[in-house]
Each structure stands twice: as structure tokens, then as C-alpha cells.
Amino acid sequence: MNTTALTRLTILIRRELWESPVAFKWTPALIGGFILLLIILALIIGAKVDNQMVFAIDGLRMYAAMDDSQQRLMSSGALFSIGALFHQIMFLVVIFYLAGALYDDRRDRSILYWKSLPVSDTITVGSKILTAGVAAPLTFLAGIAVTQLLLLIIASAYGLAAGINIFTEIWLPANLPRIWLLTLYGSLVQSLWLLPIYAWLLFCSAWAPRLPILMAVLVPVVIGMFQHFWSFFSNFQLPEHNLLWMLLLRIGQGVVPSSIQWQEIIDESQNSGSYRPSDEILMSFQSVNGYLLNWEMWAGVVIGVVLLAAAVWFRRRATDS
């Protein structure tokens, strides 16, 4: 890719962030604020019930007495679950963003302004999918990082009160840089995993005469229902490959922080009675790599690329009516 295409992509992605500040700026800020508010409320209520803060301080001392791997498991569990909440909401935000991305400017006719600039439809569509798949994970990661930092600072204040070494018992097991790097890597792989769904939304956004989000949902639902009934009434059995079910599986089986490797826990527990899961069980570079080696991942990417090409085709003809 040459440099002009790259600068154009960059400014076009900034354009998307300017257009949807609520989706990409205020939503992560609000989720972070909401989590902190809940925690502060819990601490205030806790302080009312237990004004010596015995529970909190005892809890921290017990935590400090655990071995390193248990500390790592507990702190990464807490930190990843924050990331998971952010990412689930991000998925919803991105669905609505993509459904409108190639539709809103057709509706208000400002597409004519964008078309007056020397920017190819491929770069335009590319900027939208990159905003959903790369820029959104980055702005949400900023929200995750700030929230996690503030939580650890609060925990450290209590840790000081409990007289534990906050560096070795809180900050070191939390290992924030690893968590952030892993969250970023995981969310980018997740974007690739969800590419067929993202591309489908963008495709609907490019052609739907109105209500692209409804089209995007209705088409697979109707096809899925039809498959279901057709198979049921023709063979008296449920279909082997149901589109709707495949889509739900796709969404459900993605990489999300704290998407626990249940199978591993079950297998290990059966092998040895004294199995104690490590923090790797929550999310690890290895488990994320596993997605990249999966054929389903690349089948989805191929479908996604085809749908994106179709979106470009419709975008080119969007003014031809």
C-alpha cells in the first residue's frame, strides 16, 4: 500500500471517530465510569456495614497469603472480566455503527460530498471495516486500561491499609502490560473472527433501501427459520447446517477476555484430582493463536472479503438511480 492510500485511510478513520463520538468515545468512558461507580458504591455500603473494613482488609490479607499462580488467576480474572464487559458492549456498538456506515450518508445525500473527493469506494469501505475492527478495539482498550488502573489504585489504597506489599501482591500479579497486550491481540483476532458478520452488516448498509439493521437481522432469521421448517417437514429432522445457528455460534465462540477454556479445565480435572487452573485458563497468547490456526477462521475471512467486495460494488452504484 502506498503512502497516500495510508494517509487517506487514517484521515477517513478519524472521520468515522468524529462522526460517532458517542459510539467510540463516550461509550467506553461511560462503561468505565459505571464500573467505578458500582465499586465505589459497594465500598461505601461496605464501610457503613463494617466501619473497621474488617472484611476488605482480611480479604486482602488472605489474598496476599496465596501463592503466586493463585494471585495471578484471581487478579487476571477480575481484570479480564472488566475487559469482557467492555467488549460485549463494543460488539453491540459496532453492529449499529456498521449497519449505518454506508447508509446514513446515502439517506442525507452527503454521499455526494464524499463522492466529490478523489477517494475510491474501496478505500471508503476499507476505512469503515477498519474502524469497526481496529479503531473501536483501540478506543475501548483505552477505556479498559484506565478502568483497570483506577481499580488497582483503589485496591492499593486498601492494600496499604491492610499493610500488605502492594507492589509484589497487587501490581506484580496483575501484570497490566501483559493483560493489555493480550486484550489488544485478542480483540484484533476477534475482529477477524467476526469479519463475516461485520462484512455482512456493511454489505446490508451498502444496499438496503432503508432500515439496514433490520435487513441484516431479518435475512438470516428468515433463511434460518425456512431451513428449520423445510428440513423438519421434508425429513422429520432438524437441519444439520442452520444459518442462524451458525451465526450465533460464531458470535458465541469468539475470543473475549475471560472466555474460559472449559474443555481444558474438564480434561485436566479428569486427569488429575489436584488440578488447579492457572491464569492461562482465562486467556493466553496460545489460546488466541489457536483461533488463527482454525480453518473456520479463514473460511469466515473469505466470506467476509467477498461480502466487502459486494459492499464496494453497491457503494459504487449508490448514486445511480
Place this chain on the structure above:
Amino acid sequence: MKPTIYAEQLTRRYGSTIALDHVDVSIPSGRIVGLIGPNGAGKTTALKAILGLTRFEGTLEVLGLDPSKDRDELMQDVCFIADVAVLPRWARVWQIIELTEKLHPRFSREHCMKYLARTKIRQSAKVRTLSKGMVVQLHLALVMAIDAKLLVLDEPTLGLDILFRKQFYSSLLNEYFDEQRTILITTHQVEEVEHILTDLIFIKDGKFIVNSTMDEIYDRYTELMVAPDAIEEARGLEPIHERVLFGRHILLFEDADIDALQTLGELHKPNIADLFVALMGEHQPTQEAA
């Protein structure tokens, strides 16, 4: 030198209706061309074809490029204001300037700022908060700051008040237009553009029924304000149009014998609006006069 716009047998069908019907045209650079026609005549379709916004049959070259294939390259040298108020409403003024600067290699921020400084538009304002006139001023400032070879304006002043419209065309003519550029305008407000046009195209039912320079138009068509006693005689010379103004009959002639007409009343340059009515009207001129 290659013409700015060259079309041969340019045709566009929508189903069974034909929006552009085998149009031939060649527009050199340094012209201001008015494309005038009634609603649904094919004006917008013609502009869309030139801008690569619609498919077409036949040959069309704009600045030597095929708009249906080389649209991205073409847009470096072509600017257009497709309609009033199509700037993205969510954007702030500085954001649009920043975007245009980064996306358009021929955009000059300096020029844009110079034009904007004359308006009341603030950089921090959102487009949705600007009045319709201000949006057009902003769009014009953006477009005039782009060093393009062809500027296409589709009803650029629709819905604006007379002050804005006058200012719009005077900026365009005095500060933007030069020998290297071509401007193509469609509008219903014919009276406001006729003074700035160098060429005139009338389009009706997808066909170009007039396509000539303004000088040729004035040579070819003559308007006669007939002396009251000479009406019948003047009508005998087969005017193509007749209208009545304050009780005076005004007749329009094509390729008329000027010397003969001079004896019948006062001669004027025809105005484009009258010519338009005469050539576009559904009725035959004689029936209308009756």
C-alpha cells in the same frame, strides 16, 4: 487541445424511459456552460454521467478520462456541488476543512480560509447549525480552494435568497473562473446565470435541442417589441414565440431578416428565459398567441 467534455451518442436508459438520448457534445476549456431544461429533461443524469455517478452507453470523455472507469483519478481535477446542503451535517467546519485538505491533493487551506474569513461561519460550528446559505458559502469556499479543471454545479443556489445568489455567482466569476477552467451549471433560475454564461445548452426529453455559444444565440434569435399597428405584419414573419407585456406584444424570431424587423418595432437581445419558454413549451407558438 482536447475538449474538457466530449460525448458521442451518450445514452442512459432507466428501464424503458430514456433519460439521455444519443447526445453528442464537445465543450472546450475556458467556458461557462449553462445546461438548462425542464424537470425530468435529463440534466441531472447528464451531470451524473460526467461525474461518474451513473452508468451510460456511448462514448464519454472528461479531461481525457472515462468517468465510469477512472472516477478516482478524474475527481482530482473535477469538483462538484451536487445540490445545496449536502455537506455532512454532523461535521464541524474545521473537520470538513481538515478532511478535504488531507483527501484532496489540490486543495489549498490558505485559499479556503481567505474565502471563509468573509463569511460569518465559525470553524467550530457544526454544519447542522449553519443556515442553508452558510452551508452553500462553506461548500463554495471548499470548492474554490481546489485547483480543479472542471467545476460542475447542479442547482447550486436552490432555495437561497437573492443576496446569496448574487454573491455566489459574482465570487465564482470574479475569483475562480479563468481560461484554464470550465464551469458547467444547471439551474432553473436562468435569469441569474445568463449574464455569466459563454455557452448554452437546452435539454429536452434527453436531447440537446440547442447547443451553441451565447454570441451565436444572439445572432440567431432576435426579440421584437412590436409597434401596435404592425402586429399582424410581424406575425406574418413566423415568430417562434409571442408574449404580451403591459399590452405590448413581444415576438421572438429565429434567423430573421433584421432589416425587415427593424421597421416593425424595437429590437432586443432575447432573454434566455423567453427563449426557453419558446423552445421548450409544449404548445405551438401560434396556438399560444391565439
